[in-house]
Amino acid sequence: MNWTFLQGLLSGVNKYSTALSRIWLSVVFVFRVLVYVVAAEDVWDDEQKDFVCNTLQPGCPNVCYDHFFPVSHVRLWALQLILVTCPSLLVVMHVAYREERERRHQMKHGPNARPLYSNLNKKRGGLWWTYLLSLLFKAAVDLAFLYIFHRLYKDYDLPRVVHCSIDPCPHTVDCFISRPTEKKIFTYFMVGTASICILLNLCEVTYLVGKRCMEILGPRRRKARHRHHLPDTCPPYVVSQGGHAQDGNSVLMKAGSALIDESGYP
Numbered sequence: 319m320n321w322t323f324l325q326g327l328l329s330g331v332n333k334y335s336t337a338l339s340r341i342w343l344s345v346v347f348v349f350r351v352l353v354y355v356v357a358a359e360d361v362w363d364d365e366q367k368d369f370v371c372n373t374l375q376p377g378c379p380n381v382c383y384d385h386f387f388p389v390s391h392v393r394l395w396a397l398q399l400i401l402v403t404c405p406s407l408l409v410v411m412h413v414a415y416r417e418e419r420e421r422r423h424q425m426k427h428g429p430n431a432r433p434l435y436s437n438l439n440k441k442r443g444g445l446w447w448t449y450l451l452s453l454l455f456k457a458a459v460d461l462a463f464l465y466i467f468h469r470l471y472k473d474y475d476l477p478r479v480v481h482c483s484i485d486p487c488p489h490t491v492d493c494f495i496s497r498p499t500e501k502k503i504f505t506y507f508m509v510g511t512a513s514i515c516i517l518l519n520l521c522e523v524t525y526l527v528g529k530r531c532m533e534i535l536g537p538r539r540r541k542a543r544h545r546h547h548l549p550d551t552c553p554p555y556v557v558s559q560g561g562h563a564q565d566g567n568s569v570l571m572k573a574g575s576a577l578i579d580e581s582g583y584p
Contacts, residue, residue, distance in 0.1 A: 338522040339453075342515055346402070349511045354395055358504050361497065362392045368496030375488055382482035382493050388470060391501070395508060398463040402515070405452035412448045450526055457519040460512045467509065474509055476502045 335343070365387065371379045424431060467474055476498045483490040495501070 336522060336525065338518055338525065342518040342522070345511060345515055345518070346399070350395075350508065350515075351399060353504075353507065353511075354392070354399065358395065358508070359392055361500055361504055362390060364496055365390065365501075369493060371482065371487075371491045371493040373487060373491045375486055375491075378482070378484075378487040378491060379493065381484050382480070382487065382491070385482065385484055386480050386493070391467075391505065394463065394467065398459065398512075401459045402456050405455045408452055409445070409449055412445050416445065446526070446530070450523060453519045453523050453526075457516045457523075460516045460519075464509060464512055467505075471505070474502075474505050476505065 369383045478498045480493050481490055482493050
């Protein structure tokens with residue numbers, strides 16, 4: 319399978335990503351795609367050919383193989399990697415939509431018109447939600463495939479011998495899996511890297527949501543703190559020594575000067 323398209327796609331979305339997303343991208347390519355292309359496909363290349371049962375009954379090995387291996391590991395991993403990387407395409411498409419909308423706006427109102435977006439690549443508004451949903455979708459896909467593997471192959475295990483008594487087998491026969499230990503190691507490795515990717519996605523979601531909450535609540539807290547330090551009432555009128563109230567201008571000036579003398583600043 320040719321993975322050049324996925325490599326170009328994820329490399330293009332890399333400039334819109336955070337540091338955690340770049341780590342996720344490195345894990346996907348180095349520990350998942352490369353391992354899949356270089357080693358996993360060759361390990362599972364002989365899975366059905368070398369699945370041997372101790373019977374000569376026609377059709378029995380094929381039926382037993384289909385029962386114990388309903389879906390090939392490598393095909394499930396290929397589908398998983400495709401679905402995990404596709405949400406990044408949504409981010410690229412959203413940025414392309416922004417750029418096209420900005421271009422049409424400039425054509426309609428002239429090059430000196432106020433731009434629609436201060437920064438086309440900055441994660442704000444709809445692009446922020448698209449990026450956040452893509453992270454949640456990637457984590458959900460990896461979780462779903464881990465559950466599927468667990469249901470199909472209990473505890474992600476590959477036994478050396480399986481016992482099959484499905485028709486047309488004449489009796490319970492023993493079937494032997496080729497290279498079960500090697501396949502088990504690769505399975506555990508792919509499960510572990512998928513778990514790391516899920517953790518990275520959830521950490522990035524937490525970071526984005528926390529940063530957004532700080533950006534929203536921070537100015538509100540500063541305004542509330544500033545409002546708390548302001549005086550609630552105006553300074554009282556200053557009465558002259560003779561007991562007669564002075565005119566408004568002199569009263570405010572003297573009251574202000576009294577405050578300056580006490581606090582040292584207006």
